[in-house]
Amino acid sequence: MTDGAGPRAPHPVRRRLVALVAAKSAQLGVAPRRITLKDTRSRWGSCSPDGALSFSWRLILAPRFVLDYVVAHEVAHLRELNHSNRFWRITETLTADMAKAREWLTQHGAGLHRYGRLM
Numbered sequence: 308m309t310d311g312a313g314p315r316a317p318h319p320v321r322r323r324l325v326a327l328v329a330a331k332s333a334q335l336g337v338a339p340r341r342i343t344l345k346d347t348r349s350r351w352g353s354c355s356p357d358g359a360l361s362f363s364w365r366l367i368l369a370p371r372f373v374l375d376y377v378v379a380h381e382v383a384h385l386r387e388l389n390h391s392n393r394f395w396r397i398t399e400t401l402t403a404d405m406a407k408a409r410e411w412l413t414q415h416g417a418g419l420h421r422y423g424r425l426m
């Protein structure tokens with residue numbers, strides 16, 4: 308019985324991520340091209356210019372409001388592929404505790420994506 312217990316993405320986080328992405332995408336009227344879970348320590352999430360979202364399965368270790376924010380952040384990039392004021396306003400409409408989540412992420416080291424260095 309190793310299902311879900313290995314180093315690969317466990318099922319619960321995938322299901323939760325897919326459900327959250329679907330809900331927030333619907334709210335914005337956008338659709339991700341695909342959702343990938345990765346085993347990365349350096350980034351919690353990323354959005355490629357072609358609309359593919361990636362998340363670290365380590366988000367399962369983060370509080371729920373952080374997971375919610377990371378999903379909101381990446382989904383907002385489907386509309387605005389930058390960190391403009393407009394992007395932050397969109398992100399804020401998709402999640403409840405943006406400031407708190409950003410603080411948590413700062414304290415816990417890992418960042419989000421860097422453009423131009425997509426895996």
Ligand SMILES: [Zn+2]
Nearest residue numbers: 380384390419
């Ligand atoms: Zn971003």
